[in-house]
Amino acid sequence: MREIMEEPFFVCVYKKDGMPIGQIVSPENEFPESFEEIKVKSSDGDNIxxxxxxxxxxxxxxxxxxxxYIDMLPFIASISPMVGDAIRSVGLINFLKEKSGKTIETEGRDIFEVPSRFYSDFKEIADSANKASAVGRQIPKMMIIGIVSTYEHHLARLIRKILSSNPDRLTSSDKQVSIKAFLMQKGSTSSKR
Known part of the structure; x- marks a missing residue:
């Protein structure tokens, strides 16, 4: 049987303020000094x-x-409720273990006996933990809103670019024109050039 030699590859992870900001892979251990020096090259070597x-x-x-969003949404949607629940559980359990005089442990539950002077502290921690749990359940919905906002943001950038490329068309007429008609007309004039 023929032995296959595996060549190593090198990964350079660039950091800013101690946090990773990007990486590059190379068969040789040669990398630019900073992430800013990296240019995206097309196959013929020109800068895209x-x-x-x-x-x-x-x-x-x-x-x-x-x-x-597509890569992160399933992961965050599955983990965010668990994070909120874990924060709630750990915070409450730590408080109860610290402040209780006696604990009764049975299968499936623990009962803590806590002096009444700690009730207001307990209530505050419990309320805070419940809010954290509720926020954890809202994160997937927030990400969906983020997808819609991203779409709207990029659509607005495209419309702004289209209008800025031919501003007199917008100001030279009192006639109302739909965006669709404007875009279709813009496409036909640019193809004539």
Whole structure:
């Protein structure tokens, strides 16, 4: 049987203020000194940024944002309620263990005997823990709102770019034009050039 030699690869993780901001993979241990020096290269070696139109850049930004949401949403949606519940449980249990004089442990439950002078502290911790748990359950909904906001943000950038590329068309007429008609007309005039 022939032995296959595995060549190692190198990964450089760039950090800013101690936090990872990006990485690059290379078969050799040679990397630029800073993440800012890295240029995205096309297959022929030219810088994609120089060739890309503003529309392409906006579209690429939108795609990257949506793909990030697609990657993260299932994970965060599954873990966020558990995090809130864990915070609630750990905080309450630690408080009860610290302040109780006696604990009765049975299968499936623990009963803590806590002096009445700690009731207001207990109530405050319990209320705070319940709020944290409620927020944990809302995080998946917040991420859905984030997806919609991302779409609206990038759509607004595209519309702004379209209007800024031909502003006199917008101001030269009192006629009301739908965005669809404007875009269709804009596309036909640019193809004539």
């Amino acid at each position: 940024e120089e060739k890309a139109s503003e529309f392409e850049k906006i579209f690429e930004s939108y795609c990257n944002s949506i793909l990030s």
